[in-house]
Amino acid sequence: MRLHRNLVFATIDALAEIFNDGSYADKVIEKTLKRDKRWGSRDRSFIAETTYDIVRWKRLYAEIAEVKEPFKREDLFRIFAVWCVLRGIKLPDWPQFEGTPVRRIKGKFDELSRIRKFRESVPDWMDELGETELGDKVWTKELHALNEQAPVVIRANRLKTNPKDLAEKLEAEGIETTNIRNYPEALELKQRANIFKTKAFQDGLFEVQDASSQRVADLLDVKPGMRVVDTCAGAGGKTLHLAALMENKGQIIALDIYGNKLKELKRRAKRAGAHNVETRSIDSTKVIKKLYNSADRVLIDAPCSGLGVLSRNPDAKWKLQPDFLEKIKNTQLEILEKYSRIVKEGGKLVYATCSILPSENEKQVQKFLKTEIGKDFTLLKEKKILSSESGYDGFYMALLQKA
Numbered sequence: 001m002r003l004h005r006n007l008v009f010a011t012i013d014a015l016a017e018i019f020n021d022g023s024y025a026d027k028v029i030e031k032t033l034k035r036d037k038r039w040g041s042r043d044r045s046f047i048a049e050t051t052y053d054i055v056r057w058k059r060l061y062a063e064i065a066e067v068k069e070p071f072k073r074e075d076l077f078r079i080f081a082v083w084c085v086l087r088g089i090k091l092p093d094w095p096q097f098e099g100t101p102v103r104r105i106k107g108k109f110d111e112l113s114r115i116r117k118f119r120e121s122v123p124d125w126m127d128e129l130g131e132t133e134l135g136d137k138v139w140t141k142e143l144h145a146l147n148e149q150a151p152v153v154i155r156a157n158r159l160k161t162n163p164k165d166l167a168e169k170l171e172a173e174g175i176e177t178t179n180i181r182n183y184p185e186a187l188e189l190k191q192r193a194n195i196f197k198t199k200a201f202q203d204g205l206f207e208v209q210d211a212s213s214q215r216v217a218d219l220l221d222v223k224p225g226m227r228v229v230d231t232c233a234g235a236g237g238k239t240l241h242l243a244a245l246m247e248n249k250g251q252i253i254a255l256d257i258y259g260n261k262l263k264e265l266k267r268r269a270k271r272a273g274a275h276n277v278e279t280r281s282i283d284s285t286k287v288i289k290k291l292y293n294s295a296d297r298v299l300i301d302a303p304c305s306g307l308g309v310l311s312r313n314p315d316a317k318w319k320l321q322p323d324f325l326e327k328i329k330n331t332q333l334e335i336l337e338k339y340s341r342i343v344k345e346g347g348k349l350v351y352a353t354c355s356i357l358p359s360e361n362e363k364q365v366q367k368f369l370k371t372e373i374g375k376d377f378t379l380l381k382e383k384k385i386l387s388s389e390s391g392y393d394g395f396y397m398a399l400l401q402k403a
């Protein structure tokens with residue numbers, strides 16, 4: 001591979017913004033890719049993938065490069081040189097790479113690879129937490145899986161198409177997909193591609209949604225005509241799936257504390273042809289109280305650490321802090337206690353997270369079941385999805401029923 005100066009410089013700029021200014025990797029990459037209209041798809045994927053790779057392996061590479069945060073520009077070039085050496089990419093004879101100690105880099109890599117927190121590139125606290133919660137063996141495997149690049153999975157929108165027709169349409173647009181066994185609406189891309197540009201996407205025939213995430217709406221057991229409340233709807237990934245499962249019949253009330261996310265949800269619902277979705281911003285306790293005892297089904301896709309989705313969101317390794325985790329666990333329990341009151345007698349509730357930590361998952365459900373409102377519920381089913389076992393995101397979901 002020959003390195004192009006403007007692509008490498010763009011990558012270094014992106015890394016500086018992500019590491020030193022605390023910006024989100026996806027946003028920085030999106031902005032960086034708009035910088036030069038002449039860049040083709042290969043150039044763009046070089047920038048995106050190299051940036052993500054270096055974000056993913058920050059701790060390991062910084063340790064090998066012997067540099068510390070905040071990174072100066074020359075530090076970022078040293079980190080970049082480590083990335084090249086470990087991938088067997090020939091370093092160009094630019095002044096930035098002069099004197100790169102190739103043998104020392106390889107030696108340090110071998111030495112650090114013996115220690116999990118360096119090999120898998122995670123902060124000390126996260127490595128300790130993962131081991132405490134999951135045990136050494138499971139955490140080691142899981143962490144390894146979470147450092148793999150995530151596959152691109154889409155969900156065929158049954159309001160407009162089916163997986164077979166969609167696969168054919170995408171193939172006609174040059175995108176090859178495969179079915180995923182036991183995931184009825186999912187297709188996996190054989191190769192990464194900018195699928196948002198396809199006509200099939202603009203026509204609302206699919207949404208990008210990880211295979212594990214597609215399990216959540218399925219578990220809620222919705223039927224056409226039901227009244228369903230999606231309490232933490234965000235931009236509506238699961239709301240749209242629920243609308244499709246309900247064949248657009250009945251009512252879905254999508255809630256979130258952020259109005260801007262709900263705006264995006266509305267836009268997506270329009271594209272997907274989902275007409276039974278109403279959004280409500282949670283701007284006072286009244287919004288929730290008005291819904292008490294009214295829904296056949298309630299989804300709580302709770303805010304969480306996101307530790308199950310590190311493979312698509314590697315900068316969370318560096319952004320997540322232990323005190324945030326403590327706060328979010330309190331929020332999860334509060335949400336469970338408040339929003340479960342929306343379920344009517346005999347109705348069902350799904351509590352889900354994209355975390356693999358028992359303290360955000362089954363332990364929260366157990367705590368909830370002991371609360372006053374929780375005593376009215378029974379746990380019907382629980383699914384713990386590990387990335388190391390499924391090949392997709394780590395997820396947790398529990399189905400509960402109100403007596």
Ligand SMILES: C[S@@+](CC[C@H](N)C(=O)[O-])C[C@H]1O[C@@H](n2cnc3c(N)ncnc32)[C@H](O)[C@@H]1O
Nearest residue numbers: 231232233234235236237238256257301302303
């Ligand atoms: C895991 S995300 C939801 C993802 C979304 N359901 C989807 O499938 O695309 C959690 C959502 O909970 C929202 N949230 C955070 N605190 C909340 C609260 N107290 N009540 C309701 N929503 C909340 C966040 O804004 C975020 O959109």
